[in-house]
Amino acid sequence: MADRECRDRLHPIKVYVSARERAEIEHRAKAVKLAPSTLMRSLALGFEPKSAFDKDAITSLIKLHADQGRLGGLLKLWLTEKRGEGINTSNVRSVLQQIESLQLELAHIVMTEKKRL
DSSP states (O other): TTGGGGTTTTOOOOOOOOHHHHHHHOOOHHHTTHHHHHHHHHHHOOOOOOOOOOHHHHHHHHHHHHHHHHHHHHHHHHHTTTTTTTOHHHHHHHHHHHHHHHHHHHHHHHHHHHHOO
């Protein structure tokens, strides 16, 4: 790929593909954040592109993980240090439901990212 400056648009190689094949090539190129032609040239020359994770998905995962940690810490506090102080059962259930909701969001983001790759 170092000879990029020498590449010109006068020497294309045409590849005939079906609509399904074109869609798959475009999907794979998008997954690794390359143009379809760049992906095809790279693969033909032996380069194996690494998948590029969506930065927004990673940011969402980090935020959800932090939220889950805070809720877990609050629950731990209630169940250990505040023992016997009469923590309302509905509050504990609410925190558990929020933790479960965060787990579902995390799973959804991971599965969406997995399908994208």
